[in-house]
Amino acid sequence: MDRVARLSSQKAVVIFSKSSCCMCHAIKRLFYEQGVSPMVHELDEDSRGREMERALMKLGCSPSVPAVFIGGKLVGSADTVMTLQLDGSLKKMLIEAGALWL
Structure with missing residues (x-):
């Protein structure tokens, strides 16, 4: 759990992903x-991937990947990120976190 918190x-x-996951690929691409x-x-x-995967599940990520953190806070998985993208909230979050500039 500490490692996930530190890395995130x-x-x-920060995106926790699996290289073989198509939804992970789509979120990274986004x-x-x-x-x-x-x-x-x-x-x-x-x-230590399995250990981190269990920690993500304890944080409420289901499925465990993709797990997206913005500004050190868990945003959620693919469905949450896509919803934020569609309603325009994702861009605002990215600007506030310093990940995107206008």
């Missing part, structure tokens, strides 16, 4: 296309 606050946008350069942690490529 290292950059304005951020890249907006000009945001998130820190991405591929859990299936990390020796």
